Amino acid sequence: MKDIMRIKCLISTEMESILNQQIRKEAQSSSIYLAMASWCDRNGFDGSSVYFFKQADEERQHQLKFFKYVLDMGATAISPDVSGIKIEYNSFREVFEDALDQEISVTQSIKNIASLCHKEQDYVTMEFLNWFLKEQREEEYKARRALELFEVIGEEGAGRWQIDKHVGDIKYDSEA
Amino acid sequence: MQAIQTITHTLNITEVFKTASGTIFQSDSENCWYIDFAGKLNRFDYRCLQKLRKAVYHIDIEGLLMNTNRSADMEIVFICACDHTYILTTLEIIALKELLQGTFTMLELNHIIHDRLYRGAL
Numbered sequence: 001m002k003d004i005m006r007i008k009c010l011i012s013t014e015m016e017s018i019l020n021q022q023i024r025k026e027a028q029s030s031s032i033y034l035a036m037a038s039w040c041d042r043n044g045f046d047g048s049s050v051y052f053f054k055q056a057d058e059e060r061q062h063q064l065k066f067f068k069y070v071l072d073m074g075a076t077a078i079s080p081d082v083s084g085i086k087i088e089y090n091s092f093r094e095v096f097e098d099a100l101d102q103e104i105s106v107t108q109s110i111k112n113i114a115s116l117c118h119k120e121q122d123y124v125t126m127e128f129l130n131w132f133l134k135e136q137r138e139e140e141y142k143a144r145r146a147l148e149l150f151e152v153i154g155e156e157g158a159g160r161w162q163i164d165k166h167v168g169d170i171k172y173d174s175e176a
Numbered sequence: 177m178q179a180i181q182t183i184t185h186t187l188n189i190t191e192v193f194k195t196a197s198g199t200i201f202q203s204d205s206e207n208c209w210y211i212d213f214a215g216k217l218n219r220f221d222y223r224c225l226q227k228l229r230k231a232v233y234h235i236d237i238e239g240l241l242m243n244t245n246r247s248a249d250m251e252i253v254f255i256c257a258c259d260h261t262y263i264l265t266t267l268e269i270i271a272l273k274e275l276l277q278g279t280f281t282m283l284e285l286n287h288i289i290h291d292r293l294y295r296g297a298l
């Protein structure tokens with residue numbers, strides 16, 4: 001009897017489902033960053049607004065990478081509906097705290113996919129995921145560094161203005 | 177039964193899984209499956225079979241059993257972009273779910289056999 005399931009699709013149903021969850025998560029991240037960009041812009045933090053617009057674009061690109069991968073493997077990629085995005089923040093600092101939380105959550109969900117890859121011995125998806133694991137190092141580093149600016153510069157006086165000015169300068173250039 | 181045997185012979189299909197209420201066959205030449213259930217024989221391609229599985233697995237059987245409404249004990253299993261629709265009672269849904277679960281287990285087993293015995297040897 002022919003193995004039609006395998007001929008039609010490279011990944012398992014469980015893998016398809018978890019990758020679609022990740023597509024949703026990346027879309028949600030993009031929307032959250034867009035809401036943060038909006039809040040920063042409305043409150044006069046132009047530098048941070050630009051920074052979050054860029055982050056929103058990156059998350060959208062991540063979403064599309066997952067989306068295309070699922071389709072390339074012969075599975076069904078589902079365009080997610082995203083709702084319930086927080087639009088108001090209590091403080092400038094809270095925006096960056098939420099951004100770091102979001103990145104930690106994304107890293108965790110990618111680790112969960114990697115765990116399933118090992119369980120199923122799906123090395124094709126694992127190889128695809130390697131790029132994201134490396135990307136998360138950068139994303140978490142940037143989010144953590146941004147939050148650390150609040151400690152290093154301080155929020156008093158022109159502190160928040162300085163933080164806003166320096167957020168865009170955060171770079172991750174590790175060769176490791 | 178005679179009709180099914182004739183069809184099996186004519187279409188050159190292999191039985192994948194069988195229960196008291198139905199049978200699922202695979203056609204290697206057409207890359208599809210035939211489901212003999214609820215008095216009809218329907219042809220499903222890869223996409224439609226996946227959709228059928230999703231639709232049936234998502235039915236809240238416990239909810240249907242606990243439902244005390246005086247409405248008809250029927251559920252419509254409609255699959256988008258597929259030629260077939262099932263109108264089933266709760267017991268038939270349980271039977272179809274059992275049939276599909278068994279079938280997908282057999283297909284998974286077939287995949288493992290292909291991987292271990294054939295693909296490894298190529």
